[in-house]
Amino acid sequence: MEREVSGIRKLSRRRLIQSAAAAGALGSLTALPVGAEPSHSHQIRTSKRAQGGKIRFALTTDDLPRVQPLLDQYAGETGVAVEPIAFPYAELYEDLNINVTLGTCAYDVVSLDDPWMPLFAGQHFLTNLEDLAAREGMSFDRADFVPAFISLGTDSPALGLQAIPWIGNVQVYAWRQDVMQELGRDRPRTWDDVIAVATEVQAARPGGDLFGIGIRGQPGNSAATTFLPILRGHGADVFDSRWEPQLETDQAKAAMRTLIALAQLAPPGVEKIGHEELGQELYTGRIAQAADIWPNQMLQVYDPARSTVTGKVAIGGQPAQPGIQPASMTGNWLLGIPVECSANAREALAFALWLTAPQQQKRLLLERGLPPTRLSVFADPEAVEKLPFLPGLVEAAMNAAPRPRTIHYPAVEDILGRWVAQAIGARVSGEEALSQANREIRGLMVREGVLQE
Numbered sequence: 001m002e003r004e005v006s007g008i009r010k011l012s013r014r015r016l017i018q019s020a021a022a023a024g025a026l027g028s029l030t031a032l033p034v035g036a037e038p039s040h041s042h043q044i045r046t047s048k049r050a051q052g053g054k055i056r057f058a059l060t061t062d063d064l065p066r067v068q069p070l071l072d073q074y075a076g077e078t079g080v081a082v083e084p085i086a087f088p089y090a091e092l093y094e095d096l097n098i099n100v101t102l103g104t105c106a107y108d109v110v111s112l113d114d115p116w117m118p119l120f121a122g123q124h125f126l127t128n129l130e131d132l133a134a135r136e137g138m139s140f141d142r143a144d145f146v147p148a149f150i151s152l153g154t155d156s157p158a159l160g161l162q163a164i165p166w167i168g169n170v171q172v173y174a175w176r177q178d179v180m181q182e183l184g185r186d187r188p189r190t191w192d193d194v195i196a197v198a199t200e201v202q203a204a205r206p207g208g209d210l211f212g213i214g215i216r217g218q219p220g221n222s223a224a225t226t227f228l229p230i231l232r233g234h235g236a237d238v239f240d241s242r243w244e245p246q247l248e249t250d251q252a253k254a255a256m257r258t259l260i261a262l263a264q265l266a267p268p269g270v271e272k273i274g275h276e277e278l279g280q281e282l283y284t285g286r287i288a289q290a291a292d293i294w295p296n297q298m299l300q301v302y303d304p305a306r307s308t309v310t311g312k313v314a315i316g317g318q319p320a321q322p323g324i325q326p327a328s329m330t331g332n333w334l335l336g337i338p339v340e341c342s343a344n345a346r347e348a349l350a351f352a353l354w355l356t357a358p359q360q361q362k363r364l365l366l367e368r369g370l371p372p373t374r375l376s377v378f379a380d381p382e383a384v385e386k387l388p389f390l391p392g393l394v395e396a397a398m399n400a401a402p403r404p405r406t407i408h409y410p411a412v413e414d415i416l417g418r419w420v421a422q423a424i425g426a427r428v429s430g431e432e433a434l435s436q437a438n439r440e441i442r443g444l445m446v447r448e449g450v451l452q453e
Contacts, residue, residue, distance in 0.1 A: 054081040055108035055344050055351060058096065061086045063111065063167070063333070066368040070360055078354075080347055082109075089113075093410075100125050105341035108348040112163055114152045114332045119407040122155035126162035127337040129153075129349060136346045144358065148400040149332050149373045155405070162336055164356050167364075168373040169331035171229060172315040172396040174282060174293040174301075179210070191233050191258045191319050194289065198265040201288045212265035214287035217424040218274040224417035225329070226292045228403065230262075231255040232327045233320040238404050238412065238441070243450050247416075247438035254321075256423060256430035263424045271425040283307040291318055294331065295371040298389050315392035317399050328396040329403065332373065408448055415440045 059067070064086040071082040085107065087095055093116065099106040100120055112120055120126050133140040142150050142161075146168060153163035175187055179201060188194045198212025216222035231237065236251035246252060263270050267286060279297035281287045285308045293315065300306060301313050320326035335352040337345055354360060361372040365383055371393065372378060378394040403409055416437050423433035445451040 053079050053347075054083055055347050056083045056085060056106065057109045057111070057351075058085050058087070058092065058099075058107040059111035060092055061088050063370075066364070066370055067355075069367070070355065070363065074351060074354060078350070080351065082351060096120070100338050103338065103340050105338065105343075107338060108341065108344045109352055110336050110338065111166070112334045112336050114165075114330055114334060115403045115409050115413075117152060117163065117334065117402075118155055118405045118409070120336060121153070121159060121162040122405075122407065124159070125339055127339050127345060128160035128162060129164065129337065129352070130161050132337070132345055132349055133353075136349065138346075138349060138353065140353065144374050144376050145356075146373055146375060146378075146394070146397045146400075148330060148397060152330060152332050152402055153334050153336075163334035164352050165332045165334045165373040166352075166356050166361075167333035168371040168397065169294055169333070170371070170393065170397045170400050171225070171291075171318070171329040171331065172293050172295075172298075172393060173229075173289070173291040173318050173328075174298070174313055174315045175289040176285075176309065176312055177314050178312045179288045187314070187316065188289070188319055190321050191230060191255075192321070194291070194319050195258065195261050195265070197289060198262060202265055210285070211267045211281075211287050212289070213262050214273070214278050214281040214290040214292075215259070215262055215266050215270060215424070216273050216275065216278050216292055217263065217271040217421055219421035220414055220417040222274045222417065223421040223424060224413045227255070227259055227416070227420045229291055229318040229327070229329060230259050232401070233318055233324055234258070235321065235324045238416065239406075243406070243445055245438045245441045245445070247434040247441070252434055253431060256434055259420070260423060260430050271421060282313065283309060285309045295393060296369065298393070299369045299387075302387060302389065311388075313389070315389050315396065317396040326399055327401040328399055330400045406450075408444060408450070411444055412441050415444065 064084050068084070071084060075081045096110055096112070097119070100110060101123070130140055145165065149165040149168055152165060153161050155162065180187065180197070183197065183200050183204070185197060188197050194213065201210060201212040216226040231252060234251045234255040236246050236249050236255065238245060238247065240246055267281060273281070275294070278290060278292060279300055282290055282293065282297060283300045283306060298315060302310055304310050318326050318328050335355065337348045337352070356373060358374050358376050361374045361377045362380060362383060364370040365372050365377060366386060375394070377383060378390050384390050404412065406412070419428070419433040419437040422428045423430045442451060446453055
């Protein structure tokens with residue numbers, strides 16, 4: 001599922017490491033037990049190594065209850081206990097910035113959101129898993145992973161594969177099949193089609209019981225994540241290959257005009273809509289389409305206990321203007337092994353390979369509602385019968401792309417999402433929002449030494 005990340009403090013890696021060094025001077029502290037509230041000081045955990053068949057696994061508090069039954073199963077099958085250390089999303093990010101970048105060896109395995117990979121994989125903080133597998137005589141096969149997902153674990157070819165995807169989130173475009181049939185329309189393929197359908201829905205249902213589209217307008221992650229597929233679907237991205245911001249290009253301006261047109265066709269109060277609210281708009285039948293839908297929201301759509309549109313919603317890859325290659329957005333979670341913590345590296349890799357194997361991936365999907373990373377699970381007949389949206393999900397996955405691969409993306413997203421939200425809420429014009437975002441993002445990249453003045 002997509003994670004709200006607006007709560008992450010937008011700290012540079014340099015500042016985080018400075019904070020970690022200061023914390024280290026105070027001495028080591030005992031790790032928190034599962035379920036305890038982490039301290040906001042994020043002091044360094046002890047570097048005591050797990051011995052006697054135990055590995056330590058850092059992950060989010062959201063994912064812990066979903067994966068706990070499998071951790072218990074693994075311990076029963078192998079005799080190796082997996083001790084989970086769980087944090088809310090933002091606190092996990094900051095804790096790993098300290099413990100992984102400083103090599104404290106607090107954890108044997110860590111769960112990483114894919115936008116974090118440029119920091120952790122690109123800066124030599126994670127182990128090359130294929131090299132480790134070869135040294136330990138363990139087999140590793142990439143072939144069954146969704147190609148766009150397994151590629152997220154490599155920040156550069158020279159560093160090799162440093163993480164394995166275990167939760168296959170991907171952003172999709174969703175549409176009401178019954179509404180399209182009423183309108184006599186096929187699935188929208190371009191952003192012009194999306195606007196046309198939304199406009200027709202508004203004209204056909206003037207009572208306000210159904211709106212043309214749903215979008216997220218909350219500042220930060222929500223607004224930025226809604227805008228990014230529209231931007232890419234118009235042939236632009238936040239940066240070019242030299243890390244120059246591209247938000248004042250003609251393509252970006254056209255994407256912003258599309259976004260504003262869609263905001264006017266969405267339910268009232270769009271500036272307050274986040275991930276949970278958008279999912280509710282879809283499963284309660286309030287919107288006819290949305291291009292910022294994630295797997296956990298589709299599970300809600302297919303839950304007859306809460307959904308009024310079960311069986312009526314289809315999903316697939318993102319729309320794109322003619323001649324533009326469509327690209328959905330990844331939101332995977334990956335398993336990495338901190339470098340220089342070799343005491344339990346073999347056991348950590350064995351666990352990571354087990355958790356990402358098809359049998360466990362299928363169980364995580366059917367029993368725990370976590371989308372898979374394996375092609376064989378997406379095509380599994382039992383899974384498809386239970387969750388008919390899986391073919392549309394894999395369609396999106398096969399044409400998926402990550403958010404801009406820079407360690408500075410959390411700060412970039414904060415800027416972009418703040419200005420896009422202001423444009424959605426009509427507090428500034430679309431062009432002014434893009435101009436201001438472009439200026440601030442370029443200023444950030446200059447301060448961080450990526451660009452010159």
